Amino acid sequence: MPIVLATTSRRTAVIAGLSLFAGAALVPVSVMQAQRDTSFAVARDAVVDVTVRGGRVVVRGTDGSTGTVRGGDGQYRLRATGVGISLTNRDGDIDSHGNATSRPQSGGNGDAPLVLELPRNVRLVLSTLSADVEVTDISGSVEVRTRSGAVTLEKVGGRLIVETISGEVRLTDGVGTARVSTVSGDVTMHGVREEVHITTTSGDLRLALARATRVEAQTVSGDVRVEGRLMPDAQVQVITHSGDIVLRSTDDIRGTLQFSTFNGELSAGGQLILLPGSSTTSRPGRASQRYQLGSGGAARLVLSTFSGDVRLMRGAQP
């Protein structure tokens, strides 16, 4: 059976150029056909595109310029795409948004996880239907799209994008900039640095900040808990409809708080000073208010709910 290389006739020239740019990460035929544990050359900045229907996928970053793939019952197809590597499992193909484009051919959802070891600088693009995904030690950008698979990330240093319907998202040891979208999946992130943008409908969010400069979180019914250390000029915006918001800072937050709610309640463990121009209506609890936090400073907090309560706390979690 031939190994195939994905390209297009009308884009041949472009892809040829990109191949050179990417270091022509082409796969030695003999190696791929001879071994179940396949090794292949990967340029350090190549795009590695993994499309898997179900089961479990484990991706680990390594030194060097060689990738390996093993497990997954051998039911996968590996292609060089001109800019990198594309790996598709044979348990039914799916397209870029996780739609099945063919029926499963075998019981490829066996227990054996599909394990990829890749140069850690690659750009990883992973699409699954229900497969659980674990990504460790990848410093290039990582994009994961799944419908119901759980997504676990550790030591992911580049730009991170995760989109899922019902899968849970768990990150440890921080990222640069993260954009996470779920419908019902919970999101737990530890060691968040720089910027994080999260949207969900009913998933609960729990963020442990390390040196975050900007946090944007929006839910409808999901609760949001943000704790850790904010940069002095951090901007935090959390919006929910009925979800509760808890913000616990290990240090004093100095800045302003803009708090809006219809019938939620605000409680704070520190000094809050209502600023001029703040407003309330005559009806109890229906308010949009602006406070000074601590002795004032550059931090900006915008917290808004319809019926969710908001609690501001100081100090490490007991």
Place this chain on the structure above:
Amino acid sequence: MTEFTKAPAVPPAPCERFEAQVGEWCGRALPAHEEEWMRHHHESCASCAQLRREFAALIAEARALPPLSPPRDLWSSIEARLDAPVIAFDGRPPLTVLTRRRTSSVRTLALAATVLVAVSSGVTWHIARRTQNATGPSNAVPQTSTAITPAPTASTAGIDDADVDRGALAWATVVMSNTAVARPVTRRTANGGAGADLANGVYDQEIQALRSIVDDRFAELDSVTVRALKANLAIIDAAIRDSRRALARDPRSGLLATQLDRSLEAKLALLRQVALL
């Protein structure tokens, strides 16, 4: 042993061939001989002629929109994966495209969904901006002040409220599942009236337009996913009802108007996400 296969060549039927290429034809991206074939088929097939008219209308509507921020590499992602004919790695003649018929159909659907999402997003943005221009900048917060805590000291009184508000606006980025389109938040005027009616109409139209696509997608998706999506749409619908009910009792509340807009935006975002699944 890792297995590698090639798909058998499946010559597309004329209408499928037309459907697969109509987007490129409308964009004048086809070679001359293909253009000639498309023109000939278009003249002899009523359904394909109708398809072409619909595509042309969509493109015309899209062109009439104001400039939009491009969605984050959405199309490149779709194109790279759906339109990748396969050639032999070892120098043999090019193979045919894997699952050609399927990818053509998916590509057409994806293109249609993308165009619809772009059009619907643009319409909301355009009308919202027009409404804002017509009514002037709305201050969603009634300007009455009630002292709850001691007055600020002189050193803090200089904080510019408008700065805070601008900051909040600057953050307001509508995040769609597969596309993040930065645009002004659709804000209805605090005192309701024509602006609110217009905003409601725009949202209703967008939701209705996406709803039919979403219903089709539900028929194709697995039941677990559909249940999860429907449950979350119900959560958003409940939030919309809450906001509408509260706003009906206090129509001058900018806070409630903003809450309603957020809930409607959340519903649109989810519908767009499903449409693009």
